[in-house]
Amino acid sequence: MSRATFVSKIGAIAAAAGSAVGLGNIWRFPSETAGGGGAFFIIIYLGCILFFGVPLMLSEFIIGRSSKSNAAGAFHILASGTKWKYVGRLGVLSGLLIMGFYMVVCGWTLHYIFQSVAGTLSNVPDFTANFEQLLQNPLKQWILMVSFTFLTAFFIISGVKKGIELSAKIMMPLLFLILIILAVRSITLTGASAGIDFLFKPKLENLKPSVFVDAMGQAFFSLSLGMACMITYASYFSKEINLTETALQVSVLDTLVALLAGVIIFPAAFALAQNQTTITSELIAGGPGLLFITLPGLFDQMPLSALWSTLFFILLAIAALTSTISLMEVVTVYIHEEFKLSRAKSVLIVTTAVIILGAFSSFSSVFFKALDFLTAKIMLPVGGLFISLFVGWHLDKKIIVAELTNENSKPVGVRFIKGYIFILKYLAPAAILAIFIYGLVG
Numbered sequence: 001m002s003r004a005t006f007v008s009k010i011g012a013i014a015a016a017a018g019s020a021v022g023l024g025n026i027w028r029f030p031s032e033t034a035g036g037g038g039a040f041f042i043i044i045y046l047g048c049i050l051f052f053g054v055p056l057m058l059s060e061f062i063i064g065r066s067s068k069s070n071a072a073g074a075f076h077i078l079a080s081g082t083k084w085k086y087v088g089r090l091g092v093l094s095g096l097l098i099m100g101f102y103m104v105v106c107g108w109t110l111h112y113i114f115q116s117v118a119g120t121l122s123n124v125p126d127f128t129a130n131f132e133q134l135l136q137n138p139l140k141q142w143i144l145m146v147s148f149t150f151l152t153a154f155f156i157i158s159g160v161k162k163g164i165e166l167s168a169k170i171m172m173p174l175l176f177l178i179l180i181i182l183a184v185r186s187i188t189l190t191g192a193s194a195g196i197d198f199l200f201k202p203k204l205e206n207l208k209p210s211v212f213v214d215a216m217g218q219a220f221f222s223l224s225l226g227m228a229c230m231i232t233y234a235s236y237f238s239k240e241i242n243l244t245e246t247a248l249q250v251s252v253l254d255t256l257v258a259l260l261a262g263v264i265i266f267p268a269a270f271a272l273a274q275n276q277t278t279i280t281s282e283l284i285a286g287g288p289g290l291l292f293i294t295l296p297g298l299f300d301q302m303p304l305s306a307l308w309s310t311l312f313f314i315l316l317a318i319a320a321l322t323s324t325i326s327l328m329e330v331v332t333v334y335i336h337e338e339f340k341l342s343r344a345k346s347v348l349i350v351t352t353a354v355i356i357l358g359a360f361s362s363f364s365s366v367f368f369k370a371l372d373f374l375t376a377k378i379m380l381p382v383g384g385l386f387i388s389l390f391v392g393w394h395l396d397k398k399i400i401v402a403e404l405t406n407e408n409s410k411p412v413g414v415r416f417i418k419g420y421i422f423i424l425k426y427l428a429p430a431a432i433l434a435i436f437i438y439g440l441v442g
């Protein structure tokens with residue numbers, strides 16, 4: 001069976017960046033930051049990106065490109081007859097469960113596109129009540145999530161490459177631009193500086209013990225790590241691509257988008273708050289609604305608000321789509337290659353499973369939150385831990401060197417390679433385990 005490759009360099013980076021940048025950055029990052037008490041969360045988050053985010057992305061790239069196979073098949077090829085294949089299977093299951101709640105948020109984005117286009121968003125008297133109204137209508141949420149799931153399935157069936165490249169080349173820069181405009185508007189509101197302080201000035205009284213687990217989970221979630229997503233994408237990478245550079249570029253871009261989202265949401269949340277004395281505790285106690293409540297308020301402070309919100313939510317939906325495509329692709333290719341079913345049948349099976357899970361998430365916020373917690377805070381870090389151990393201890397060093405140097409065509413220092421393997425063998429696993437243990441006892 002011949003497998004497609006991302007020929008151009010931009011194609012590879014685009015696909016990986018398209019997977020990483022999504023609702024995780026713009027919706028999940030702000031609410032986790034709020035819940036984690038602000039600046040401390042961000043510092044630990046950045047530490048996680050640096051200590052195991054980038055190295056693990058590189059590991060997934062190495063596994064994917066050297067095996068040229070799907071999540072589970074990769075471990076079969078590189079470690080035939082061993083139990084490592086369960087790491088791939090765990091990843092596939094994580095992907096399915098993530099879609100089970102992520103698609104619901106994608107559905108919310110659609111709802112906000114419709115409200116923006118219809119002009120009703122700028123007329124609602126209370127943005128919190130407006131969001132809660134949506135939450136109180138599970139059937140509507142489910143219909144929206146099913147629509148988004150079908151949209152994703154459509155792209156998977158019709159071959160993803162072109163769509164993703166186009167989105168990355170045009171939509172992502174546009175999204176970036178609008179985020180910068182929104183950030184400028186937000187920090188120039190009167191009273192915005194309290195939000196900047198919340199984001200960047202660590203305050204001990206805001207610190208919660210769960211902040212380490214939260215930040216670690218967010219790092220995995222945002223970089224699409226720990227579930228073999230980047231393994232599957234890297235299986236399409238051509239041999240010219242510099243894996244180290246790509247992992248760095250994608251991680252930096254992803255982190256910038258998340259920080260920008262923070263710089264938009266928090267100054268606006270503080271500046272537009274009804275009650276300045278309770279806003280910090282409200283934010284910390286907050287929930288998944290932050291983006292959808294705060295942003296309409298910010299658009300309200302801009303001329304042509306309906307136009308801005310339409311543009312923003314459309315771009316957000318596209319960013320989410322390139323992420324859901326990567327999630328669905330992993331599960332689909334796994335079924336297609338491991339069970340020898342046609343691609344169409346595989347997509348049908350995955351779609352059905354996702355909309356069933358999505359029904360539960362739409363009707364029960366407890367289920368929604370449980371899926372989010374289980375995947376981001378447990379399954380992805382566990383997957384990442386094993387991927388780190390796999391490349392550090394099990395994978396043939398020759399394969400690692402060949403992948404890092406593009407078959408010796410590109411010089412890479414011995415110290416770099418040794419240091420990298422040391423991180424995977426000891427540092428990253430120890431850090432992940434320490435955070436887990438702290439989370440259990442803290």
Ligand code: TRP
Pocket residue numbers: 019020021022023024025098220221222223224225226227229323324326327380
């Ligand atoms: N990283 C994406 C986001 O931030 C979501 C995502 C796509 C993902 N593929 C993934 C998360 C794989 C974990 C694993 O929105």
